[in-house]
Amino acid sequence: MGKALDDFEVEGIGHNLPFLSAVMENKRFREGRLTTAFIAEEFPDGFSGIKPTAEDKRKLASAALFMHLARERRASRISGAMDNHRRIVGNEWIAFLDGEAMPVSTVGGNGALSAQFEDGLPLTVESGWTPGAAHAHFTVGGEILGIKTSFAGTGIRLRWRGMDVTAFVRSPRVAELAGLMPKKKAADTSKQLLCPMPGMITSISVKEGDTVEAGQAVAIVEAMKMENVLRAERKAVVKRIAAKVGESLGVDDTIMEFA
Amino acid sequence: MFTKILIANRGEIACRVIKTAKRMGIATVAVYSDADRDALHVKMADEAVHIGAAPSSQSYIAIGKIIEAIRKTKADAVHPGYGFLSENPKFAEALAKEKIAFIGPPVKAIEAMGDKITSKKIAADAKVNTVPGHMGLIEDADHVVKTAREIGYPVMIKASAGGGGKGMRIAWNDEEARQGFQSSKNEAKSSFGDDRIFIEKFVSEPRHIEIQVLGDMHGNTLYLGERECSIQRRNQKVIEEAPSPFLDATTRKAMGEQAVALAKAVGYASAGTVEFIVDGARNFYFLEMNTRLQVEHPVTELITGIDIVEQMIRVAAGEKLKIKQSDVKLNGWAIESRLYAEDPYRNFLPSIGRLIRYRPPAEGRARRWLHRSQRHRRVRRWRNFGVLRPDDRQAVHVGRRPRAGDRGDGQSAR
Numbered sequence: 001m002g003k004a005l006d007d008f009e010v011e012g013i014g015h016n017l018p019f020l021s022a023v024m025e026n027k028r029f030r031e032g033r034l035t036t037a038f039i040a041e042e043f044p045d046g047f048s049g050i051k052p053t054a055e056d057k058r059k060l061a062s063a064a065l066f067m068h069l070a071r072e073r074r075a076s077r078i079s080g081a082m083d084n085h086r087r088i089v090g091n092e093w094i095a096f097l098d099g100e101a102m103p104v105s106t107v108g109g110n111g112a113l114s115a116q117f118e119d120g121l122p123l124t125v126e127s128g129w130t131p132g133a134a135h136a137h138f139t140v141g142g143e144i145l146g147i148k149t150s151f152a153g154t155g156i157r158l159r160w161r162g163m164d165v166t167a168f169v170r171s172p173r174v175a176e177l178a179g180l181m182p183k184k185k186a187a188d189t190s191k192q193l194l195c196p197m198p199g200m201i202t203s204i205s206v207k208e209g210d211t212v213e214a215g216q217a218v219a220i221v222e223a224m225k226m227e228n229v230l231r232a233e234r235k236a237v238v239k240r241i242a243a244k245v246g247e248s249l250g251v252d253d254t255i256m257e258f259a
Numbered sequence: 260m261f262t263k264i265l266i267a268n269r270g271e272i273a274c275r276v277i278k279t280a281k282r283m284g285i286a287t288v289a290v291y292s293d294a295d296r297d298a299l300h301v302k303m304a305d306e307a308v309h310i311g312a313a314p315s316s317q318s319y320i321a322i323g324k325i326i327e328a329i330r331k332t333k334a335d336a337v338h339p340g341y342g343f344l345s346e347n348p349k350f351a352e353a354l355a356k357e358k359i360a361f362i363g364p365p366v367k368a369i370e371a372m373g374d375k376i377t378s379k380k381i382a383a384d385a386k387v388n389t390v391p392g393h394m395g396l397i398e399d400a401d402h403v404v405k406t407a408r409e410i411g412y413p414v415m416i417k418a419s420a421g422g423g424g425k426g427m428r429i430a431w432n433d434e435e436a437r438q439g440f441q442s443s444k445n446e447a448k449s450s451f452g453d454d455r456i457f458i459e460k461f462v463s464e465p466r467h468i469e470i471q472v473l474g475d476m477h478g479n480t481l482y483l484g485e486r487e488c489s490i491q492r493r494n495q496k497v498i499e500e501a502p503s504p505f506l507d508a509t510t511r512k513a514m515g516e517q518a519v520a521l522a523k524a525v526g527y528a529s530a531g532t533v534e535f536i537v538d539g540a541r542n543f544y545f546l547e548m549n550t551r552l553q554v555e556h557p558v559t560e561l562i563t564g565i566d567i568v569e570q571m572i573r574v575a576a577g578e579k580l581k582i583k584q585s586d587v588k589l590n591g592w593a594i595e596s597r598l599y600a601e602d603p604y605r606n607f608l609p610s611i612g613r614l615i616r617y618r619p620p621a622e623g624r625a626r627r628w629l630h631r632s633q634r635h636r637r638v639r640r641w642r643n644f645g646v647l648r649p650d651d652r653q654a655v656h657v658g659r660r661p662r663a664g665d666r667g668d669g670q671s672a673r
Contacts, residue, residue, distance in 0.1 A: 009618040014602030014610030032504025034489040197608035
């Protein structure tokens with residue numbers, strides 16, 4: 001089932017395939033120790049994707065290397081270049097994945113490559129992946145992985161077994177420079193109540209100027225025929241109410257602001 | 260046997276019924292609303308009739324429009340699929356008036372099992388185990404607290420007409436009981452137009468295990484094993500499997516026999532499902548009976564080799580069941596995963612958007628259907644499910660589920 005889910009491609013809408021994969025990999029599920037509270041107990045804080053293990057990281061980094069090299073080699077074969085002056089694609093890389101930098105050297109690259117990480121044995125990668133493919137099988141160290149592949153800026157997004165990671169493969173010099181780039185901070189939305197799903201506001205139970213307590217119901221959004229009660233996360237004063245009862249809102253539209 | 264069946268449904272279940280009807284040499288009629296003009300079931304059927312506007316109240320659940328389509332196409336039987344009119348006794352009655360066969364249970368069985376309080380009473384009379392609870396309706400917030408204290412917390416507050424997780428709340432104390440009573444009542448009123456509420460004990464370490472039953476009009480009833488549907492979120496099933504990893508042969512037999520007893524008590528003929536809640540000590544209690552084909556029926560088909568839709572059609576045509584209880588053998592393991600249009604990273608909130616890519620896993624390894632064809636652009640409440648026959652690494656051949664200690668990729672040592 002895990003493999004079938006890996007090979008199931010659905011794009012354009014949010015869907016629960018990564019979550020289903022996570023359940024298939026779950027130890028308790030495999031042992032058959034189920035209850036109707038399984039999801040609530042095994043995923044108490046919701047689902048935020050599966051964290052790759054050290055071994056997974058290496059497998060995924062190898063797949064990313066394969067893709068990066070295939071792309072670079074193809075780019076170097078652009079027409080109109082001067083004879084005998086083809087750009088040489090290097091074989092020393094640093095793969096960044098899930099906050100870890102992994103120096104790696106590669107041998108080969110067309111259809112099959114061998115990746116030598118700093119420690120450990122070389123991993124061989126074979127694949128029929130070509131630029132543009134959204135899914136491919138990668139044979140990494142003898143194991144077949146069905147990975148969904150795409151590019152996100154300069155990153156390589158890989159989705160497999162409920163994991164969703166963006167890998168960066170950089171030459172040592174580019175990696176050095178990338179380290180100097182400033183990081184973008186996420187906007188502060190902690191003082192706003194944003195609509196969590198597309199739906200209709202059926203009730204707003206507070207007024208501007210009201211003080212709300214943590215856990216207090218402040219609004220109800222109806223979506224998919226279910227009433228969803230939105231509650232205050234902490235004590236605050238309502239500064240502005242932006243939405244009206246009966247209004248249909250999209251994801252992340254502001255319902256109210258707190259002081 | 261029928262010559263032409265109309266399928267009063269859409270999407271994967273319509274396709275599912277059409278496939279079996281075709282194999283049996285029966286002509287098929289699809290119905291469609293404005294929204295489903297290009298849907299797969301319309302293409303698969305021999306004939307298709309347009310029945311109205313996109314809202315289901317003006318098409319798929321408008322009994323008059325379906326009857327009109329039947330007259331026009333001269334179909335001699337109707338399969339309702341699941342959802343829509345499948346458990347609507349008025350529809351079954353309307354068909355009877357037209358002398359059209361309803362491929363489903365008798366009207367009386369639908370009515371008896373459609374109401375949770377009535378069905379519990381019938382179950383208790385048929386000596387089926389039921390969850391300790393209050394046999395009656397809850398009048399107000401004070402009454403809910405009083406009854407909850409009598410039964411003992413935690414309690415489950417439910418809408419009598421409820422289903423699909425709507426109008427259902429668990430309460431661990433007086434305050435939650437009051438709140439849950441009010442929200443259940445509100446939801447029940449808006450979803451079902453019926454705000455009657457009842458209350459029962461909330462079972463610890465509960466598993467949702469259901470028995471597939473099959474009966475004919477000649478008094479033969481049998482059970483096709485169980486399905487474990489414990490992996491749920493907000494009382495919506497996510498993963499179903501058969502057989503259950505928890506049941507032993509004795510419990511399976513006891514549950515099967517009680518399910519059959521209940522089906523017989525209401526004169527059940529057709530495929531139906533008796534849902535039980537099973538606690539950590541394998542005590543089981545009757546929850547409800549679904550008087551229709553269920554979404555997850557294919558996992559049972561995969562392990563028993565019985566085409567449930569075919570049996571439903573044969574029973575509705577008056578045939579006797581050819582299968583005996585001793586012929587029902589469970590072979591292997593099957594798991595179904597439901598693919599929902601929801602965002603798991605945002606607490607599973609519904610997700611709306613344009614479907615730009617849909618490629619199911621290769622046929623043969625997996626059995627799947629598409630709720631709507633890929634050409635549909637805006638998909639709201641899109642839901643699909645795949646019955647994925649566990650691929651070779653899974654337990655089907657080996658007869659067990661992968662356990663911890665199997666190879667890291669889940670590959671079982673064959």
